[in-house]
Amino acid sequence: MKKDKNKKSFDFFLIVIIILLVSLSCIIILFFHNNLFFVKLNYNTSLILIKKPELKHPDYCKNIKHSKRLPILMYHKVDTKTPTEYWVSNEKFQAQMQILLDNCFTPIFLNELYEYYLTGANLPARPIILTFDDGYENFFLNALPILKKFNFKSELFLITDYIGETNKWDSLKEQNYRHLSWMQIKEMQKSGLVNFESHTITHPKLAKIPLNQAKQEIIESKQILEQKLDMRINFFSYPYGSYNAETKKQVKDSGYLGAVGVYQKINFLNDLDMLALRRLNIERDITNKEFLTKISGEKKIIIDISDQKMKLLAGNTLISEYIISTGAKATPTPRGEFKILTKNKLGWSSLYNSYLPFSLQFFGNYLIHEVPYDKAGVRDGLDKLGQAVSHGCVRLDIGDAKEVFDWTDIGIGVVVQE
Ligand SMILES: [Zn+2]
Numbered sequence: 536m537k538k539d540k541n542k543k544s545f546d547f548f549l550i551v552i553i554i555l556l557v558s559l560s561c562i563i564i565l566f567f568h569n570n571l572f573f574v575k576l577n578y579n580t581s582l583i584l585i586k587k588p589e590l591k592h593p594d595y596c597k598n599i600k601h602s603k604r605l606p607i608l609m610y611h612k613v614d615t616k617t618p619t620e621y622w623v624s625n626e627k628f629q630a631q632m633q634i635l636l637d638n639c640f641t642p643i644f645l646n647e648l649y650e651y652y653l654t655g656a657n658l659p660a661r662p663i664i665l666t667f668d669d670g671y672e673n674f675f676l677n678a679l680p681i682l683k684k685f686n687f688k689s690e691l692f693l694i695t696d697y698i699g700e701t702n703k704w705d706s707l708k709e710q711n712y713r714h715l716s717w718m719q720i721k722e723m724q725k726s727g728l729v730n731f732e733s734h735t736i737t738h739p740k741l742a743k744i745p746l747n748q749a750k751q752e753i754i755e756s757k758q759i760l761e762q763k764l765d766m767r768i769n770f771f772s773y774p775y776g777s778y779n780a781e782t783k784k785q786v787k788d789s790g791y792l793g794a795v796g797v798y799q800k801i802n803f804l805n806d807l808d809m810l811a812l813r814r815l816n817i818e819r820d821i822t823n824k825e826f827l828t829k830i831s832g833e834k835k836i837i838i839d840i841s842d843q844k845m846k847l848l849a850g851n852t853l854i855s856e857y858i859i860s861t862g863a864k865a866t867p868t869p870r871g872e873f874k875i876l877t878k879n880k881l882g883w884s885s886l887y888n889s890y891l892p893f894s895l896q897f898f899g900n901y902l903i904h905e906v907p908y909d910k911a912g913v914r915d916g917l918d919k920l921g922q923a924v925s926h927g928c929v930r931l932d933i934g935d936a937k938e939v940f941d942w943t944d945i946g947i948g949v950v951v952q953e
Pocket of ligand 1: 668669734738774775
């Protein structure tokens with residue numbers, strides 16, 4: 536009986552030990568698993584950055600009008616380090632993709648544009664094309680994971696002699712850059728989100744080399760890609776944007792449906808030159824505001840007297856909004872449509888003995904500027920923004936004025952309305 540009791544307590548003790556051991560191993564496994572997971576995430580920085588992208592205003596995009604504008608963006612390298620203007624950081628690239636999503640842009644393939652060109656097939660309300668030149672490995676490592684999260688299509692222009700090789704022609708002294716390998720290209724092919732196109736065999740300036748050599752670059756690069764990837768290669772990118780009438784004709788005669796250059800302009804769907812599509816270069820230092828402006832349309836400044844607000848618009852897209860101070864009743868700000876005439880980083884008013892920082896002249900002596908200050912540095916009306924108290928100029932807060940000044944070009948429209 537006693538023996539039996541001893542055995543029972545021994546069994547109980549054993550069970551407790553086993554439970555403790557199991558729990559401890561669970562904790563250890565979880566701890567290491569999390570750590571491993573953490574390390575893995577850290578390894579690929581672009582994965583860390585991403586929350587599931589979502590629309591800020593889902594209904595907004597359902598109701599927008601179809602645009603005739605077609606921006607085609609030109610990227611080269613996306614990476615953590617950005618040594619020259621041809622690099623865009625992972626963070627900035629992701630922010631730009633979010634801007635596209637928030638402003639209802641839908642990336643399409645060049646093939647879809649061609650279908651529209653040929654048959655008038657449907658396009659999304661705000662189409663856009665994302666292109667990447669030269670085929671760097673950092674597209675696969677950095678840009679693609681971000682594009683996948685957004686489910687955005689893109690076009691990759693490959694230089695056939697450099698596939699699987701290291702960059703020799705635009706490398707910086709301290710580093711060469713790897714191009715994509717055939718294996719990486721084939722893996723991306725499966726995703727259905729990347730289309731491959733030709734960017735010649737050796738990346739020459741086509742307008743500067745003999746025509747038969749240019750012909751070879753145009754024709755053979757297409758053949759090599761078609762053979763290796765078992766797909767039609769329909770589009771071409773002129774290296775350095777260099778082409779002439781003969782090379783353009785050669786591209787067409789070689790069976791390409793279209794080609795892209797490097798003009799810093801937008802395309803219009805009702806006036807497309809399929810063999811010289813324009814592209815907007817997205818350089819390293821572009822701000823989010825400039826990015827949205829570039830793809831959205833003409834800049835315009837709207838000054839609303841009734842709610843004392845200034846809006847910066849690009850096309851129909853609101854870029855930003857500021858609280859202002861317009862003219863008091865006795866000294867009103869003129870109403871109407873104007874243009875920016877001059878820009879002056881630090882103006883001086885001898886009438887009021889005041890400095891007028893970040894002045895934008897839009898009519899006679901009427902300016903948009905930062906709240907003025909006198910020789911002692913005392914600001915006038917800093918606490919009265921949002922009220923119509925000025926001598927007729929349009930005052931902006933400290934900081935806001937510089938933003939507006941930097942964004943504004945001479946000649947853009949200004950509307951002053953009630
Ligand atoms: Zn190139």
